Amino acid sequence: MIKLYKSLRHFLPYICGVILFLFVQVLSDLYLPTLMADIVDHGIVNKDIGYIFQVGGHMLLIAAGGTLCAVAANFLSAKTAVGFGRLLRNRIFTKVQSFSLQEFDKLGTATLITRTTNDVTQVQQVSVLILSMMISAPLTCLGGISMAIHEDPGLTWVLLVSVPVLFAIIGIVLTRGIPLFKLMQIKLDKLNLVLRENLTGIRVIRAFNRIEKEKKRFDDANLDLMNNAVKVNKIMAVLMPMMMLIMNFTTIAIIWFGGMRINNGEMQVGSLMAFIQYSTQILFSFLMMTMLFVTVPRAQASAARINEVLETEVEVKDPIQTKVVPLKKGYVEFQGVSFRYPGAEQPALKEINFSAGPGEITAIIGGTGSGKSTLVNLMMRFYDVGSGRVLVDGVDAREMSQESLRAKIGFVPQKSVLFSGTIGDNIRYGKENASLEDVEHAAQVAQAVDFVAGMEEGFEHIIAQGGTNVSGGQKQRLSIARALVKRPEIYIFDDSFSALDFKTDAKLRAALKQEVSEATVFIIAQRVATVMDADRIIVLDDGQIAGIGTHQELLRTCEVYHEIVASQLSEGELA
């Protein structure tokens, strides 16, 4: 948590204000019992009404000043904590944005959401407590002790007995409670994971009639979280009454032994009253510190989880000295590229060699899991190659900035992703300042114009969260339009025509051929019909290149390709 608190330097003026106001407030709290003792011992005993009013007036002023200071301190500490929370969320978000897919694979989306929201809230809440109690509790405790000694040194032994008992109880509670507090966040993560899977997979869950099973899975995670919370609350439920009991016993002991001292003429009534108040303040300061000890471990667990994100070493980084790449070309070359996913036994790609240039269409075909998507992931540097090199315009992709590399590429992913907003906004995601004509043209080439025109608001039609109010094929066409409007040097279509019917697929490819005639195009496809016109077809088999060539060349030379073609085309089409 200390590491995170380094960011608090941004709020230094507020923190200084909190310290100052709390200091004044504690001083006023400590002074009030002495004044009260004064009223009793001098004003009441001597029946001096004027003195009572005078000291009483002082007490009122001091109490009002203390209250104002407390309000100001609370306001500033809340402002600091809320600002600190915002700063942390921003830092986590910025860090997560810099993650390569490798780090996303490692951490998982559910936990990243919990860490950005709930974990930050935990740290934020405890920061308010720390700010207000870290200063006032020790100050009240030390001040209370010295004032109590000042009032009557002969009674302080009562505190010497009750304080260690209090410590022992706090110690027992903390050793039992801390592991449970740490578990809370882990159990919350689990609940978030189940919830997220259920919300995103709701269609599959309903289609497979798994609603009851999923309810049970959620209920189990929920129950687990609740059981842990109950255990935590049980401990807390014991703690408070125990502390109150000790406080009450201490007060009784002070009154008992103080009464004897008054009887012997060694103490005055006012001093006894002040002593009781100081002892309550001292024990109360311990109570405050216990609250800190109880809440800090949970926040500490949260802080550790936040730090894990902030300190994650990002595998794919921009080099310190980036190489400048020629602005408009689009040459791509793979030189002996091999790659293995972290933790995987087998490499996903082995010794891949090929090159492609502007004006060429390179198709990539192969069975499921043969490494097609992995190949384009490396081209965009979503992962770094294990060995070999990926050259873009003659420069190793690792030697240029990720931004300049990706500025060259228009990517249409296998699984279309749309954002909430209008259809126009989604297409403009490729190029923010694209004109309406550019957007319409891109939609025209992507064969999206007809269905967009069919919608009442056209390009202003709102896409629902996750793009659920458009069909799979429509989503694909909008994703294609988004890449087209960018007019990049390199296009990557990762199985982007799979949700289109044959007629639309053919029309789209014909329109694309003209549109992207000067660019370097990569098309991953399962259908032979989609790839057979390509200038070059790369056949992948189990992460290796089984053949490279045109359709006709591969039919003669590549057995794997022949098998794929034979499984899809008729004898006549083959001939």
Ligand SMILES: Nc1ncnc2c1ncn2[C@@H]1O[C@H](COP(=O)(O)OP(=O)(O)OP(=O)(O)O)[C@@H](O)[C@H]1O
């Ligand atoms: N993030 C990942 N972590 C670990 N292994 C992965 C990951 N992504 C893919 N793989 C593995 O790498 C291999 C190649 O996967 P890839 O997605 O490139 O195949 P593909 O040819 O695109 O398949 P498909 O046509 O089904 O999309 C597969 O064995 C797959 O299980």
